[in-house]
Amino acid sequence: KEAVRDPVQFMCGHRSCKQCVSSDCDQNLKIKSCLFTGDKPLRKTKELLKNAMQKKLTLTSEGNGDAESSLRSIYTALFITTGESEGPNEEHTFRHIKRKLKKQSYDYSINLSDIFRPLHGPEKPHRTVLTKGVAGIGKSFAVQKFILDWAEEEENLDIDLVFCLSFRKLNLITDEKSLHRLLTEFHPVLCDLKDSEDYVKAKVLVILDGLDESRLQLDFENNEVVTSVSKVTSLNNLLTNLIQGNLLPNANLWITSRPAAANQIPAEYVDMVTEIRGFSDPQKEEYFKKRFSQDSRLADRIISHIRSSQTLDIMCHIPIFCWISALLFQEVFQGDEKSEIPQTLTEMMAHFLFAQTKRRSRKYDEKSEKSKENLLKTHRDFLLKLSKLAFVQLQKNNLIFYEEDLEECGIDIKEASVYSGFCNTVLREEEVFSQRKVFFFVHLTMQEFFAALFVYECLTNNNTTELGDFLDLKDKEHTLLDLVKKTVDKVLEKKNGHLDWFLRFLLGLMVEPNQRVLRGLLTSPDQSKDTDKKVLTYLKSIRRKTLSPDSCINLFQTMVEMRDHKVKDEIQEYLKSSDRSKTDLTPMHCSALAYMLEVSKNDLDVLDLKSYNTSDEGRRRLIPAVRSSRKAILADCRVTAEWVEHLAVALKFSCSALNDLDLSNNDLRDSGVKLLCDGLSSQSCRLETLRYEDVFTELIRLLEKRRSDVKQQIRSQQETEVSRVKELQQKLEADFLQYLCQVTLDPNTANNYLVLSKGNRSITCNDKYKPYPEHPDRFSDVTQVLSKDGLTGRCYWEVEMSGYVTTAVAYKSISRSGDFNTDVFGYNDKSWVLHCSNCCTFIHNKISAPISGLPSCRLGVYLDHSAGILSFYSVSETMTLLHRVQTTFTEPLYVGLGLLVNGDTAELCQLE
Structure with a gap:
């Protein structure tokens, strides 16, 4: 479509859209030939793969195998957010789905087609996205819709190849094979891609669908490093290296999973977490109206019945339950009028x-x-x-x-x-x-x-x-x-x-x-x-302190499943009462009350536990209601560490309404304070006010105790760590040296108080003015210099330093106006610099960040231009990371060196 509206024409006569061409340019690929006639095997494979995906996914079934329908006609958009919801992680705590959907304003929602695109401005696109969601929420359906949109060229036109590997199929693989062989078994049309370079040339997306269905044990610590798609190895090695980025490092990776299984992937290998939260109320109604488009009265009757049942209303935020409800209630409402609903x-x-x-x-x-x-x-x-x-x-x-x-x-x-x-x-x-x-x-x-x-x-x-x-x-x-x-x-x-x-x-x-x-x-x-x-009497008698408040709520819901509505009815009457202080509440009443408050459409302004006429056990069972309250008062409630464990869950829950918590006059002990701090440190915690007068005293005492324990632990681990550090050190140095580049300085950029020597690899700051020829590239006002050649790709170099030295990378377009505030490294958006003397400071665009590590006299610099990575290392017997930058570089980068006073020196090292 874009090629027709705003085309770019090649010499051979073929046309393409500017978006595709600019996408290739952004990745520093030189377009040597037409996108249609160049790379014929890749072009052919791309077309065959898209055709195969269209044939496979255009028609689908929701579960009833009698007839397939168009995926587009039955697909209803899902609510997808960035970030994960910490907190209750039970697979079937469906009451939390209602709260997550109610609290949409807390999260950044995204379209399915945009999950790999940066959220804010020109950030680097995400390599690996992990999408979580409870069973039946629509993860695999979303994957199918994403692939179909790509195959029909509706979305993500910049992606060349999409490979979908489901764990339910991966479980059947027992023999060793290469990644290329694995991909061809899933997608036979890939047979024409014989060269591993074909995977490098293409923009690839690999989808690992259904991690929770995996029967594999993914071992990220003891796996063999694999970098070639032709290397034959175990399935564990293939998958872990793919996730770690050793295999297909430039490919995008999308992993879907139920929440409980998602922690199999170490957080360091995931760039963004998204969560599918199911249908909102309008989306739920849209589903039934689509399904029964020929019978609007039936659709309205089913929607009305689901609204009337609190349980069904919550469950039908899960798409698969909408499908089950549709099948069942179609039978019920179109059948015998006397049939029980x-x-x-x-x-x-x-x-x-x-x-x-x-x-x-x-x-x-x-x-x-x-x-x-x-x-x-x-x-x-x-x-x-x-x-x-x-x-x-x-x-x-x-x-x-x-x-x-x-x-x-x-x-x-x-x-x-x-x-x-x-x-x-x-x-x-x-x-x-x-x-x-x-x-x-x-x-x-x-x-x-x-x-x-x-x-x-x-x-x-x-x-x-x-x-x-x-x-x-x-x-x-x-x-x-x-x-x-x-x-x-x-x-x-x-x-x-x-x-x-x-x-x-x-x-x-x-x-x-x-x-x-x-x-x-x-x-x-x-x-x-x-x-x-x-059995009902036994359920009501259970008083175990080891039973979590959420499990107690499940006991109440179990009683409702047994058609015992007495407790539920009593709590509903209690909520209507104007004078609640005289009503005694049993622990089971409190579990029912906590449930009612959680699924309520409105948050509670204040939850004061002491205002409820119940036992300590009853108050403990009310803890889940904290998630649905803006202010929670637990003062003088004999809160224990065991209570705090459940309270911390509420603090971590991103959809919690809680912003004010009063824990005054409670003895939490060390363990309770530790759990409280764990909840407070969560990124999802939205608490603004905490009242607990002893928190600082106990926290200091706890930290002192931990410091002593840590010292002892460090001493016991040091000997075993030394050999491991040396091993990693040797590997790190070897990895960097393969990207070693020999850098020389450009005399035409050197300030007149700098003296170059050793083949333009070394500079010294001199108090005598050097009458260098005039040149537009020369820094006239700051004692700094740039390298002769620009750098792209992956590069590594080292600098030997004496005195106050600045080590930088900069675009050639950096200012030479003679104004210190615009020319100096780090004081503009065209340079990144590390200042080193007795300490280190990183500066970019006038924003400085002090570095905690101490530099040695030698500094190592690693640049991965296309990935937007710039790292500075202190080099001695070991290499210590001082600072790492993740950004987007738009021009070749030049090495920059700067000195401050007479006698300061810097030298670009010659390494082998």
């Missing part, structure tokens, strides 16, 4: 399971069972095998499975194929390398529901053999109540909410209405024993 998530999943089983039977069975119970009995064997698969893999934290995993649970692959219609809406199947297949539930929550079905059936039938390892059972005989209690206790031991939804589904299945929906599939327990009521 699901309210809880357990009810929703139970109805969804039945609806999909009925749908499968109508389509594939010659005689479809009309009785709900008989229909589920007919398919019971397969559904329970599928449930076992879900449970076994959930314990391993696996989201994807392979044929051998299905076979271990008694599922024959042919049997799975027979159920393909059902599987497409519950368990999906993809074909990968060499006819191998990969399976996965449409969402983690679906897997947890099926896992709950399996455990429920084992518990009600006292089948402890299948659960022996999970529950650590020793005796063979147990009552159903005992087994349920043991399961609750086991789940509460888990961190980060790993099995929270599994527990909610499991106990939700114990109530009669859900058993009625799935009668024929599940065994009904003896109702006369009132097991469900006894």
Whole structure:
């Protein structure tokens, strides 16, 4: 389009747009030939790859395999932000999604197509972007949309090649291979790229999709360094070197992951973190209106029902839940008018399971069972095998499975194929390398529901053999109540909410209405024993201090799944009351109150814990509500270090409303102060006022103690570190020496008080004026000099110094006006300088930064012009980094030296 509107024409007659040409020029590539006729293999490969991607991605399915739709027609834009949300990291703390979307003003939102572009002005583009998001939020869908936009030349026209490597496929690779071979296995059209230089010439984007699905152990410390795309090595070496930038250093890298798995990538290798936060309320409604564009009344009815349910309203900020809701409520609202409308998530999943089983039977069975119970009995064997698969893999934290995993649970692959219609809406199947297949539930929550079905059936039938390892059972005989209690206790031991939804589904299945929906599939327990009521009593009695406040909220939500609304109703009445001080609140009431405040549309102005008539345990359970309060008063509340651990989470939570915290008259001890400081030091902390009179005394005492501990630790580590330092030192020196350049100074730029010698490599400051010939390049007012030749690419040189010496790089266009304030190195935007004498100071554009390290008499300088990197090192027996600059250089750089007083000297060293 740009080539037609504003073309650049080559000698051969082909046209291109100025954007593409200028992009190549920006990367210091000389355009020797037409972009169309030059580099024919690359050009051909680019076209073939785009065609292949269009063919693969133009049509897609949301999960229902019956029909594919245009990706563009069903794709709804997602809310994507820069920066990560520290704080609660449970995969299923969906109430936080609502808060993140409500607090959009705190973050910088970006378009999907712009994730590699600088946020502010002429910054260096990001090499590696890590995109996080909970399961089902739309990470892989976003990847597909990005690639399709590129392939159809709608966005990112400057990118030549896009390679997408999914971890669910990478898991199947066991043999060693080169990066080129790996890429051709994923994208066969790359076979024409025989030369490794083809990858260097092209602008490449590599996408690593689904890090959370990886079964690989990425080792960044003990990996072998690999720099060639032709080098045959292990998959671990290929991936870690790609992420570290040793392989394809000029390529862009995009990694997607669930939050819990994202920390596998060291922060030093990530330039920017983005987060997909799902649908906002308008985007959510847009989704249903798009899906039911032919039936607007149905779309409005579904939207209205979702709004009426707090749980569904929150869950449907996740795109996959919008899809599940669409399938289910289309069946419900277009079916029998008397059919029960699901309210809880357990009810929703139970109805969804039945609806999909009925749908499968109508389509594939010659005689479809009309009785709900008989229909589920007919398919019971397969559904329970599928449930076992879900449970076994959930314990391993696996989201994807392979044929051998299905076979271990008694599922024959042919049997799975027979159920393909059902599987497409519950368990999906993809074909990968060499006819191998990969399976996965449409969402983690679906897997947890099926896992709950399996455990429920084992518990009600006292089948402890299948659960022996999970529950650590020793005796063979147990009552159903005992087994349920043991399961609750086991789940509460888990961190980060790993099995929270599994527990909610499991106990939700114990109530009669859900058993009625799935009668024929599940065994009904003896109702006369009132097991469900006894389980509710047990949940209310739990008072463990080791249980986090967020886990306590999950217990409350579990009670709601069991259709016990008493606590919820009491808190709703409490919130309406004008005189709350007389109402006693149990710890469970406080968990319910914390939940209500978190999902409220409005933040609380003041949360005063002492104003609530409850126990210390009840106040502890209110801590999550701090995230939804502008001011939190915890004074005189006997706050302990254990409380502060949860409070620090609120401080780190970027979407928290908290800006004023009062901790007066509490004894936090050393451990509490340390945790508090950890929260305060987070970049996400938005606290403006902290009241705690003992914080400074305790902090000083803590720091003194830590200093003593650190000294002892340093002494014990020094001996082992010496050999490691020497090894790294030798490697560092060898790395730099390969970029060694011999620099000479230009006499025509030297100030008249500078004397050049040693083949124009050395200068001395003299108090006698030297009558050099007049020259426009000469510095007339400052005692400095530039090199003869400009530098691009990667270069390294060293300077021997005596006295006060400035070492700089500068554009040739630096001023020689005779005005000190514009000519001197560092006092303009055309030069970068390090001043060295007894200490060091870095200056650029009149902005100075003192350097903490002490210089030796020799300074090493490393320049990577295209990457915008400039580093200064103190060189002695070791090399110590003094200062590093990351910017964008727009012209060749010249080495600059400056001296201050008579007798100062500087010499460009001759190295071998």
